[in-house]
Amino acid sequence: MIKNTPNVYLHRLKFLQSAPRHRANRVLLGLGANISGTWGRPPQTLARALAELARLGLKPLARSRLRRSRPVGGGRQPDFLNAVVMIEARLPPAALLRRLKQLERAAGRRPGRRWGPRPLDIDILDYAGRRLAWPGGRGSRLTLPHPEMHRRAFVLRPLADIAPHWRHPVLGATAQALLRRLGPKGGANLPPNP
Numbered sequence: 413m414i415k416n417t418p419n420v421y422l423h424r425l426k427f428l429q430s431a432p433r434h435r436a437n438r439v440l441l442g443l444g445a446n447i448s449g450t451w452g453r454p455p456q457t458l459a460r461a462l463a464e465l466a467r468l469g470l471k472p473l474a475r476s477r478l479r480r481s482r483p484v485g486g487g488r489q490p491d492f493l494n495a496v497v498m499i500e501a502r503l504p505p506a507a508l509l510r511r512l513k514q515l516e517r518a519a520g521r522r523p524g525r526r527w528g529p530r531p532l533d534i535d536i537l538d539y540a541g542r543r544l545a546w547p548g549g550r551g552s553r554l555t556l557p558h559p560e561m562h563r564r565a566f567v568l569r570p571l572a573d574i575a576p577h578w579r580h581p582v583l584g585a586t587a588q589a590l591l592r593r594l595g596p597k598g599g600a601n602l603p604p605n606p
Contacts, residue, residue, distance in 0.1 A: 413415050419433060422466050422505075428576050429537045430442045430470045433560060435502070436500040436501065436502055437500065437501050437502070437540035437579075438473070438498060438499075438500060438511055438540055439470075439498070439499050439500070439501045439508065439536060439538065439539050439541060440496060440497070440498055440536075440537040440538040440571065440575065440578070441465075441496065441497045441499060441512070441534055441535065441536060441537060442494065442495075442496055442533075442534070442537050442558070442561070442567050443458055443461055443462075443494065443495045443496070443533070443534050443544065444459055444481075444492045444493065444494045444530075444532075444533040444535065444566075445457045445492065445493055445530065445531055445534070446483065446489060446490045446492040446493070446529050446530065447489075447530065448520075448531060448561045448568045449519045449520025449521065449530075449531025449532060450518070450519060450520040450531070451520065451531070451532070454492075454493045454531075455478065457492060457495060457531055457532050458478065458495060458532075460467065460472070460519070461515060461519065461532055462475065462497065462588055463532065464515050464518070465497070465499060465515070468511055469502075469509075469527075470499045470500070470501050470503075470511075471499060472495070472498065472499050472500060473500060473591040474498040474517045474542060474574040474575070475495060475496070475497045475498070475574065476495045476496045476497070476569075476570030476571070476573045476574050477495070477570070477573070478491060478493045479493070479494050479495065479566060479569060479570050480494075481494050481565075481566035482490070483527065483528050483529070484564070485526065485528075486490050486591075487525030487527070487528065489528065490529065494502050494533060494567070494570060494572045495570055496537065496567065496570040496574055496575075497574075498572075498574055498575060499538075505536065505542065505544065505554055506553075506554060508536065508539070509553070509554050511538060512534040512536070515532065515534060515574070516530075516532045516533065516534055519532035519547075520532070521533070521597050522585040535558050535561075536556065537557060537561050537567065537571070538556065538557045538558070538559045538561075538578070538580075539556050539557075541581045542556050542557075542581065543557070543581055543582060544555060544556040548604060553595050556581075557580060557581050557582060561580075562583055562585075562590045562593075563587065563594070564589060565594055568588075568591045568594075569587075569591065570585035571587040572586070572588045572591065575587070576588065
C-alpha cells in the first residue's frame, strides 16, 4: 500500500497523464452531391459541408479537387460531383456517422431510393484502418472500410490524389492499384471533370 505522502500525488499525476486519451484518428470521407438542396447547388453544398466539418472540430487535413461522375445504379439523374477528404476525428466511428448524417439532413437530404439523387452524401471510407462488420456489412449501419469503395473509381481517383500511400485495410492495396484492378471499364463512369 502506498502511503499518503507528497510522492503519492506525484504518482497519481503521472498515472493520470499516462492514461489513454481519445486520440485523433485519420479518417477518409467520401462526399458527393448531384442536386440542389438547402445549401445551394452541388459545388456550394460540398464547400459548405467542408466548412461544417471544420466547425464540428473535424478539421480537413487534405481534400481532393471535385470530380464529376455518373450516378451508380442507373435511373435518370444528374451527374455527381465527388471529393475525398482526410480529417482528424476524436469521435468514435458510430458517433462520427451520426454527425455526418445530421449534416446530410441539414443540407436537405431526405430518405429516398437507394442510389437516388441527393443534395449531399457523406460516407466514411476508412476510419484509421479499422475493420467493422466486414465483409459486406449486411444488417450493420456502419461497415468499415466502406464495403463498395474498392469498386468505385469516383472514390479511388480522388483518394489516390490525397493519400497515394494509403492501403485498403482489408485488401492491402493502394487506391491506384485498386483502380488498375477495375480496368478500363472501371473509369467508364467518369465523364470529363468540370
